[in-house]
Amino acid sequence: MFIVLEGWACRYKILPNGARQIMAFLMPGDACDLHIKLLAEMDHGIQALTSALVARVSQGDMQALMQRHPNIAAAMYSAQLVDEGIMRAWIVSMGRRSSIERVAHLICELYLRARGIGLTYDDEFALPLSQLVLADALGMTAVHINRVLKELRLEGAMSLGRGSVVICDLAKLIQIAGFDENYLHRRLR
Amino acid sequence: MFIVLEGWACRYKILPNGARQIMAFLMPGDACDLHIKLLAEMDHGIQALTSALVARVSQGDMQALMQRHPNIAAAMYSAQLVDEGIMRAWIVSMGRRSSIERVAHLICELYLRARGIGLTYDDEFALPLSQLVLADALGMTAVHINRVLKELRLEGAMSLGRGSVVICDLAKLIQIAGFDENYLHRRLR
DNA sequence: CGGCACATTGATACCGATCAATCGGGGTGG
DNA sequence: CCACCCCGATTGATCGGTATCAATGTGCCG
Numbered sequence: 001m002f003i004v005l006e007g008w009a010c011r012y013k014i015l016p017n018g019a020r021q022i023m024a025f026l027m028p029g030d031a032c033d034l035h036i037k038l039l040a041e042m043d044h045g046i047q048a049l050t051s052a053l054v055a056r057v058s059q060g061d062m063q064a065l066m067q068r069h070p071n072i073a074a075a076m077y078s079a080q081l082v083d084e085g086i087m088r089a090w091i092v093s094m095g096r097r098s099s100i101e102r103v104a105h106l107i108c109e110l111y112l113r114a115r116g117i118g119l120t121y122d123d124e125f126a127l128p129l130s131q132l133v134l135a136d137a138l139g140m141t142a143v144h145i146n147r148v149l150k151e152l153r154l155e156g157a158m159s160l161g162r163g164s165v166v167i168c169d170l171a172k173l174i175q176i177a178g179f180d181e182n183y184l185h186r187r188l189r
Numbered sequence: 190m191f192i193v194l195e196g197w198a199c200r201y202k203i204l205p206n207g208a209r210q211i212m213a214f215l216m217p218g219d220a221c222d223l224h225i226k227l228l229a230e231m232d233h234g235i236q237a238l239t240s241a242l243v244a245r246v247s248q249g250d251m252q253a254l255m256q257r258h259p260n261i262a263a264a265m266y267s268a269q270l271v272d273e274g275i276m277r278a279w280i281v282s283m284g285r286r287s288s289i290e291r292v293a294h295l296i297c298e299l300y301l302r303a304r305g306i307g308l309t310y311d312d313e314f315a316l317p318l319s320q321l322v323l324a325d326a327l328g329m330t331a332v333h334i335n336r337v338l339k340e341l342r343l344e345g346a347m348s349l350g351r352g353s354v355v356i357c358d359l360a361k362l363i364q365i366a367g368f369d370e371n372y373l374h375r376r377l378r
Numbered sequence: 379c380g381g382c383a384c385a386t387t388g389a390t391a392c393c394g395a396t397c398a399a400t401c402g403g404g405g406t407g408g
Numbered sequence: 409c410c411a412c413c414c415c416g417a418t419t420g421a422t423c424g425g426t427a428t429c430a431a432t433g434t435g436c437c438g
Contacts, residue, residue, distance in 0.1 A: 011277070013277070013281050015281070015285055015286070015367055016367045017367070019285040020285075021280065021281040021284040021285045023277045023280045023281065024277075043274055043277070043278075043369070043371050043372035044277060084273065084276070085232050087273070087276045087277065087280065088200070088202070088212045088213075088232070088233060088276065089232075090280050091210065091212045091276065091279050091280055091283060092202050092204070092210040092212065094280060094283035094284050094328060095210040095283050095325075095327070095328025096204055096208040096209075096210045096328060097204070098425080099425080099426070130383085130384065130385090131384075131385070132383095132384075136284075137284075138284070139283060139284025139285060140426075140427085141426070141427055141428080142384085142385085143385095143386085143387090143426090143427080143428080143429095144425090144426055144427070146385065146386060146387085147386090147387085147426095150386085150387095178204055178205045178206070180232070182232050183232035287393080287394095288393080288394070319415090319416065319417090320416075320417070321416075329394070329395085330394070330395055330396080331416085331417085332394090332395080332396080332397095332417095332418085332419090333393090333394055333395070335417065335418060335419085336394090336418090336419085339418085339419095
């Protein structure tokens with residue numbers, strides 16, 4: 001089992017036609033594959049998006065740790081539930097949101113997650129993802145992502161550049177995204 | 190905690206603009222919300238799509254059951270992992286597959302799940318979902334679903350009608366969908 | 379200085395949404 | 409028993425949002 005300590009990673013899958021779809025972003029504190037051992041085969045890949053520092057915990061140690069500290073077990077379980085909520089939110093985004101809403105929604109999610117782990121500075125946070133990576137996460141084209149980002153910048157909602165995002169007007173961004181932070185707030189309970 | 194015994198249900202979310210997105214289908218044997226109690230609020234709704242028979246198990250009974258029978262606990266956990274795999278597959282579909290590929294992929298998934306619980310008769314199985322429901326699951330329009338179904342019928346891959354599907358040519362359907370059954374086969378381990 | 383990856387912008391094509399009309403079947407009320 | 413009605417399925421015409429193709433700009437690294 002792995003835990004990201006620094007840097008970013010993602011879960012992804014490559015389709016027969018060569019297209020890539022990213023299914024999740026892993027930020028510091030996120031764990032991958034509590035469970036690989038239970039399953040036959042990974043159905044997707046995991047990849048670092050920046051240079052990253054990753055901790056490895058053996059299956060046995062993890063088992064022992066969770067038995068000795070029920071609170072840790074509960075926390076891991078609850079983190080997994082949040083991850084599921086995030087996946088459901090992604091499905092909603094891809095299915096029923098326009099491209100600008102999708103981009104705004106993803107930035108809202110990442111901003112709140114970053115804030116939750118103390119990685120924001122005021123209304124800014126590091127987002128070391130190329131537009132191509134964002135496109136593969138949102139099911140769109142890098143070209144079109146670029147146009148959408150321009151529109152969001154002109155609207156005064158947010159501005160992405162040089163590996164970091166500035167949230168100019170969070171309320172507006174949330175309103176554009178139709179963002180319901182309920183599914184992430186769980187993290188706080 | 191609830192378990193579907195007969196009939197179909199779905200997880201869904203309604204957006205501010207009134208659009209509905211279905212995030213999962215629940216078939217007989219599927220459980221909802223092992224965990225509602227842990228979380229503050231449901232971030233989505235659950236709804237029966239047919240008349241359905243549902244079992245309710247109290248939190249306490251479930252806890253006791255899982256402690257007494259580790260195999261059951263492991264099975265529940267593993268079922269949840271499969272559900273996550275299904276969600277990831279949906280994200281991939283919505284992001285990077287064309288409408289016809291999406292439809293084919295969903296039918297592949299549902300067919301294999303139905304077969305896994307003994308609900309198929311040869312190459313046919315009951316699919317009591319209106320085209321509007323399918324559209325809301327796949328992020329498309331009922332009108333367009335209809336056209337895609339026609340195309341799949343003309344291709345000789347499958348035929349949907351009257352609440353049931355006939356898989357005419359599974360190999361062709363899988364090929365159209367770019368279906369990788371790996372993520373469902375886990376169910377068999 | 380050169381090269382390379384990423385960002386940006388323009389022109390055009392196409393997939394799927396939208397609008398609109400008709401059809402068909404099953405249930406309901408008279 | 410029949411007429412009506414309503415929901416879902418089907419089909420056609422048109423619109424619009426993104427993809428695609430193509431070219432140029434820009435910053436970083438060797």
